[in-house]
Structures are given as C-alpha cells and as structure tokens.
Amino acid sequence: MKPIEIEFPEHSSEYGVLNIIEGSRDIPFSIQRVYYITGVPTDMRRGFHAHKTLQQVLVCVHGSCEVLLDDGKEKTTVLLNSPQKGLLVQGCIWREMYHFTEGAVLLVLASDFYNEEDYIRNYDDFINFLKKEGTIV
Numbered sequence: 001m002k003p004i005e006i007e008f009p010e011h012s013s014e015y016g017v018l019n020i021i022e023g024s025r026d027i028p029f030s031i032q033r034v035y036y037i038t039g040v041p042t043d044m045r046r047g048f049h050a051h052k053t054l055q056q057v058l059v060c061v062h063g064s065c066e067v068l069l070d071d072g073k074e075k076t077t078v079l080l081n082s083p084q085k086g087l088l089v090q091g092c093i094w095r096e097m098y099h100f101t102e103g104a105v106l107l108v109l110a111s112d113f114y115n116e117e118d119y120i121r122n123y124d125d126f127i128n129f130l131k132k133e134g135t136i137v
C-alpha cells in the first residue's frame with residue numbers, strides 16, 4: 001500500500017514558518033476533532049487499532065515519529081518528521097506509532113467525534129472485519 005502524504009500550504013518568512021490546514025480544502029474531510037499526543041517515551045509504541053469509518057490526518061508538528069500502516073494485505077512505514085507534511089489514513093487500516101523523538105508532538109485531525117464503537121482494537125478482529133467487508137479473502 002502506498003501511503004497518502006499531504007503537503008500543507010506554507011507562509012515562510014524571516015519571522016518563521018506558518019502552515020495551514022483547512023478542513024475539506026487541504027485535507028479531504030471536515031475536521032470534527034483535534035487531539036495531540038506528547039510525552040511518548042522513545043521505546044513506547046501506541047495505536048494498535050484500526051477504525052471502521054474514521055478518517056484521520058497525522059502530523060508530527062515537532063520532532064518525529066514513525067507510523068506503521070497495515071491494510072491487511074501489506075504493511076508500510078512512514079516517517080513523520082515535518083510540520084508541513086500530513087499522513088492521510090483512510091479506510092480500515094491498522095496503525096502503530098513508535099520511535100517518537102524526545103519532545104515530539106503528534107497532532108491528529110479527525111473526521112468525527114470520539115466513538116469507541118468505531119475502533120477495532122484486536123488484530124484478529126481487524127482481519128475478520130476486512131474479510132466480512134470483502135476487502136481481503
């Protein structure tokens with residue numbers, strides 16, 4: 001699977017850099033929720049879930065981290081190391097985030113409010129969900 005990366009508009013000057021993310025313009029959904037993850041120890045891994053319908057854009061606005069994406073057929077990893085670049089996660093994709101650098105800030109833009117029902121937190125359930133959907137055999 002090929003990860004979908006989005007480059008955000010930028011205004012750069014001697015005063016610094018300003019990046020913009022407008023819902024439904026710079027990313028393909030309207031933003032219902034924003035959250036951010038900080039203070040992750042370098043040897044810690046987070047995520048370990050997929051979403052049934054939620055769309056997200058992940059941006060490491062400070063520092064860097066890696067993201068593993070798994071669509072049930074293929075796995076790929078993406079290095080998020082720029083506040084200018086977002087990773088679009090659409091469809092039912094298992095994700096894990098790891099190798100956070102010290103002080104890294106992972107910003108997440110989400111297409112919907114928090115709903116635990118939308119989570120698949122078990123890998124076997126994830127594979128079964130994809131099979132039931134007909135995404136994989």
Ligand code: TYD
Pocket residue numbers: 033035037046047048049114
């Ligand atoms: P979780 O999505 O499991 O974090 P990660 O995938 O990064 O490991 O969320 C951790 C906890 O926070 C979990 O108990 C659910 C809760 N949570 C909310 O209450 N609202 C939210 O918007 C999010 C993202 C998580």
